[in-house]
Amino acid sequence: MQKKTSHAAGLHRASLKKLHDLDAALELMYYGWRGMTLSADEYLATLGLSRPHHRILYVVARQPDISIGSLIEILGISKQAVNRPLGLLLERKLLISKRSPEQHRSKLLRLTEAGQRIEQRASGYERKVLREAFDRVGPPGAAAWMAVMGAIADSN
Amino acid sequence: MQKKTSHAAGLHRASLKKLHDLDAALELMYYGWRGMTLSADEYLATLGLSRPHHRILYVVARQPDISIGSLIEILGISKQAVNRPLGLLLERKLLISKRSPEQHRSKLLRLTEAGQRIEQRASGYERKVLREAFDRVGPPGAAAWMAVMGAIADSN
């Protein structure tokens, strides 16, 4: 049996020599992303679900009766990549797809109550992390964070 | 041929109904991460490399003569997962491993000049995105961003 290096050893944030003044910020982005998603991912894993499933649930929760095509556009992955996680969610009845009789061309997705519960809880873990961090710096800090992230997000 | 939905359709940030006040922040984290890594990933792809290769190069650049074991601990993935990308980097001579004659138990990793160039450039794309965002909000905003990200990163 392997003892110490077998499992994902805990993040180990810090301790790297900084070659540039922005290295610290760069690493913060990495560990921040991990920090936000960690507890949600652990919860999802207990249900046999993971990040892609959550992303689908998140979007459908906020846009009921969305078509698969629009879902794909928002997620930014190929329709084939959506297919398997989507299939699992349908099979587990966390969401349902109906075709409206007259718009037979696309399927409309909607969360079931079970799906809503899971989405709520998983996203709740992520929001909790954000809320605590925001509380620690106060509203001006939170606003600054949003401004920086907006600038980064729009940089492409 | 597929027309519109075949490739990763561009992010589409926004436009989702917000169910909670922190939903916007949550989405910003997602798109921020994408925004920061996008151009670096595109550059790496032209070389047949990707994110895991870059992470290895990044760490080794900042800790020359690191052992594989320590590398694993910092990256937070299993040693087996490191094995393949590491092998490619060695094969391409972007880094070299030497065993010191007396410490025969572990290999020491170090970047070659070619490896340094690629690491510089890839990380440079990421820093550029951060720098531009920081410039837009000024030093206090940047400091606030760092504070929030630090709190998030340490939340586990």
Place this chain on the structure above:
DNA sequence: TTTTTCATGTCAACATAGTTGACGTTAGGA
């Protein structure tokens, strides 16, 4: 009306990044 076009969704094959398990080798402590 018939034909063509195209968005839509599904299936199959493949690539990549991660996991666990098994194992050989080396170093160091009892």
Place this chain on the structure above:
DNA sequence: TCCTAACGTCAACTATGTTGACATGAAAAA
């Protein structure tokens, strides 16, 4: 010396994504 544990490698598997091929239904053009 011998036993244990760290180190690293190889093989097999899972999951998330990719492209390609294709069936189907709606709508537009002929």
